[in-house]
Amino acid sequence: MLDPQLAKAGFRARLVATVVASTGLATLSTTSTGYARTTGSFLDDGFVRGMEVTPTGFSHSAVEVVTDVQALTMTVRTTHPQQAAAPNRSLAAKLPQRRAFDGRVIEPVADTLMLREEYVPAPPDTITTSPRGGLTNESGLYIVTLFAPVDVAEWVLDAMGQALRRRFSGGTIIAAGSVAIRCTQRPGASLGQILPYETPGVAFRTVRIPWTAQTRAAVLP
Numbered sequence: 718m719l720d721p722q723l724a725k726a727g728f729r730a731r732l733v734a735t736v737v738a739s740t741g742l743a744t745l746s747t748t749s750t751g752y753a754r755t756t757g758s759f760l761d762d763g764f765v766r767g768m769e770v771t772p773t774g775f776s777h778s779a780v781e782v783v784t785d786v787q788a789l790t791m792t793v794r795t796t797h798p799q800q801a802a803a804p805n806r807s808l809a810a811k812l813p814q815r816r817a818f819d820g821r822v823i824e825p826v827a828d829t830l831m832l833r834e835e836y837v838p839a840p841p842d843t844i845t846t847s848p849r850g851g852l853t854n855e856s857g858l859y860i861v862t863l864f865a866p867v868d869v870a871e872w873v874l875d876a877m878g879q880a881l882r883r884r885f886s887g888g889t890i891i892a893a894g895s896v897a898i899r900c901t902q903r904p905g906a907s908l909g910q911i912l913p914y915e916t917p918g919v920a921f922r923t924v925r926i927p928w929t930a931q932t933r934a935a936v937l938p
Contacts, residue, residue, distance in 0.1 A: 718841070719855045719932050723893040725836045728859045728926075729818065731891060732834065737880040738763030738810040746802035747775060751785075751792040755802070758788040764810060765876050767869025769830055774806035780814055812877060813863070825864035827918030830873065835860040841932075852931055856901075859885070859926040867913065870920035874911050878922050882906045885926045898930040 740762050746753045752772075764770070768783045770793070777797050785792040791808070813830035817823040825831045838857035861881060865873050887902025900906065909923035 718853070719838070719896055719898070719930055720894055721836060721838065723896070724838075724891070724898060724930075725819075725834075727891040727893045727898065728836065729834065731884065731889075732861065732881075733812065733816075735812050735880055735884045736809055737812065737876050738765075738768065740806075740808045742805050742807055744802050744804045745774075745806040745808065747797060747800040748790070749796050749799055751790060752808060753790050753802075755789065759786050759791050759808075760788050763876060764791060764808075765869075765872035767830070767865055767873035768810040768876070769814060770808045770810050772806070772808055774803070775800060783810075810876075825914060825916050825919045825921070827916065828866055830866075831864040833862045833864075835862075852933060854929065854931055856927070856929040859928060861924045861926070862921055863924065864914060864919055864921045867918055867920045870911055870922075874920065874922040878908045878924050881924045881926075882908060891928070893930070896930050896932055898928050901927045901929055 740757070743754060743757060764783060764786045766783055766786060769780050770783055771780050772778060781793040781795050783791060784794055813832050815823065815829055815831040817831070817833040823831065836857070836859055838855065842854045843851060863874050863877050885900045885906045887900055887905045889900040891898040891900070904927055906924060906926045911920055911922045914921045
C-alpha cells in the first residue's frame with residue numbers, strides 16, 4: 718500500500734522547488750527601490766507584479782515582493798543600498814513563503830501570498846490477487862490552492878498556476894519510498910478559476926494534480 722506520509726513528502730519536495738520565473742545568471746544592479754539591467758528583460762523572464770523574489774549574488778538575500786516590472790527595471794516593496802552592476806547574479810520567483818502544510822490552519826491575509834496543500838487519495842482498486850501479494854491501483858489528487866491580494870491576483874495566480882501545471886505535467890514521477898507515483902496526462906493538472914476568497918481583499922486559484930500508482934498488497938499469511 719502507498720504510505721500517505723511518503724506520498725505527501727514526495728509531492729511537497731517537488732512543490733517547494735518550483736521556480737515560477739528567473740533571470741538565470743545575469744549582470745544586474747540594484748537601485749534604492751529595486752533592480753536594474755541593461756540587457757535582457759524582466760518581462761520576458763516571466764516576472765509579474767505581486768511575486769516574491771529571492772536575490773542571489775547581492776549583499777542582501779531576503780525575499781522581496783515585486784510592486785512593478787518593466788523590461789529593464791524591477792521595483793520591490795523594500796529598500797536596500799544601491800549596488801553597481803555585476804555578473805553572476807540572479808533573481809528567482811518561487812512559490813509563497815507562507816504555506817499551510819500537514820493540515821495546519823493558516824488563514825490568508827490581504828497583503829501576502831500563500832499556498833495550501835491537500836493530499837486526497839481515492840479508494841484503491843485491486844488489479845490482481847495472489848498469495849504472494851496482488852497488485853493494487855491507487856489514485857487520487859494532490860491539490861494546491863494559491864492565494865494572493867486581489868490587486869495582483871490576475872497576474873501572479875496565473876503565473877504560479879501555469880508553473881505548477883508544467884512542474885506536475887503528465888508522466889512526472891513522484892518518489893514515495895519504493896513506490897513511483899505518476900502524474901496522469903488524461904486528465905492532466907488543471908487550473909480552477911480565479912475567485913474571491915472569504916477574507917476581504919484576497920483571491921484564490923486551485924490547481925488539481927491527478928496521480929496514479931501501482932502497489933503490491935501485503936503477502937497473505
